[in-house]
Amino acid sequence: MTLQSILGNFALILFVLMVVTGIIWVLDVFYLAKQRRAAADKALADYDARTAKLTADGIKVDSNAHSRAQIEQALLRQPTWIEYSGSFFPVIALVFFLRSFLFEPFKIPSSSMVPTLLVGDLILVNKFTYGIRLPIVNQKIIQLNDPQRGDVMVFKYPMDMSQDYIKRVVGVPGDKITYENKRLTVNGKPISYVAQDDYLEEESLNYKKQFKENLSGTEHRILNDDRAPTLNLSDVRDFPNKEACTYTYDGFTCTVPAGNYFMMGDNRDNSADSRYWGFVPDKNIVGKAVAVWMNLSSMSRIGGIQ
Known part of the structure; x- marks a missing residue:
């Protein structure tokens, strides 16, 4: 260390x-x-x-x-x-x-989870939802609940355990995840998308396509950038269990290994996530993001996370 x-x-x-x-x-x-x-x-x-x-x-x-x-x-x-x-x-x-x-505070540093979470949001993470873990070593000692599709989860970045990342759970162990033409299919079932008004991203000052995505009953908004490709193959790295994934220029298909989770940012074309660096092992889980408790730029941001 x-x-x-x-x-x-x-x-x-x-x-x-x-x-x-x-x-x-x-x-x-x-x-x-x-x-x-x-x-x-x-x-x-x-x-x-x-x-x-x-x-x-x-x-x-x-x-x-x-x-x-x-x-x-x-x-x-x-x-x-x-x-x-x-x-x-x-x-x-x-x-x-x-x-x-119990609860740990975090600050959102990037726009990968826009529009759900904005840069500067101060969030609370529930540390016991997914089980009781020993501090420092993050070793689980009591099993409680498993992460579900649609959960917003904080975890240790597999490529650098000193960094905390936050993304949305898209695939749980055993799921077959397909992402083509910027649309998700889970276990052969296409995910529902409902078009919303275009979203002006403050960081880039660009309008992006906005959709309401229904992931196993959890409705949340996502963004797509028409100018960006579905996948940048050159950014895909080597990672454990990469053989469980098949990549093409149009997208990819991955089967989530046991004890792992597939994570994606809601700002789909501006998120480094499991598409590029692989699965998140259960041992890396920190907790479930449950609320925005403060944003100094906008007090209206305070509330639960969907």
């Missing part, structure tokens, strides 16, 4: 911070605090003994409870590094738990 990938792995950084602050908190509770208490008790005992001796010798001593309290408070005070660690530990632990097992 390179330094760049480590710095880019926020979960790992959060885990390290949680462990470090947790160790300091435990060390303070069970050891350092007791040392400070013992030092304070000794100092107070010495103070009382010295005061008593001076008084016995006839020397007037200005002694009061406030002075004793000041001595005790000074000796019991936590060093700054311990105080901050103890304050941050529960916060860091809570954030780590929430984003590891």
Whole structure:
């Protein structure tokens, strides 16, 4: 693992911070605090003994409870590094738990999922829909639901596991996916398309054909660019199980292997997806995108993801 990938792995950084602050908190509770208490008790005992001796010798001593309290408070005070660690530990632990097992925020960096998701959308990803996974290593320990066709899913990019990608599930294990003339066929059944008004893509300032696609009951919008070919064969890379796919100039047909998923962006002619770099193994799954919770450019974007 390179330094760049480590710095880019926020979960790992959060885990390290949680462990470090947790160790300091435990060390303070069970050891350092007791040392400070013992030092304070000794100092107070010495103070009382010295005061008593001076008084016995006839020397007037200005002694009061406030002075004793000041001595005790000074000796019991936590060093700054311990105080901050103890304050941050529960916060860091809570954030780590929430984003590891419940919901994790992501920011959409590209236009591959337009018009469903726009650049700058801040989304929430449900981490437990598809099963409980150990943080950092992403190892599934409890199986819950399987991804379904039409789900918008976040996953580790198979070509670079340090990157998170988001696409739509088009094929599940065993499916035969055909994409020809920019239309999908799943297991021999053509997918339904209903034409919509042309869509002005803000990034390119070009109008694109817009359709409502019905993928196994999940209706969502997709974009097609009439100027782009169905498939750029020169961009197709070598990938595991590539022999399960047949490519032509008009499109391709792939049979999804067991334990894998076929992903495509809704902006069909502006998306690097399974057409070009292959299938997504189950071990790469991060979670299901469920909502847009913020977009600083458009508050109307807030809501569920279809």
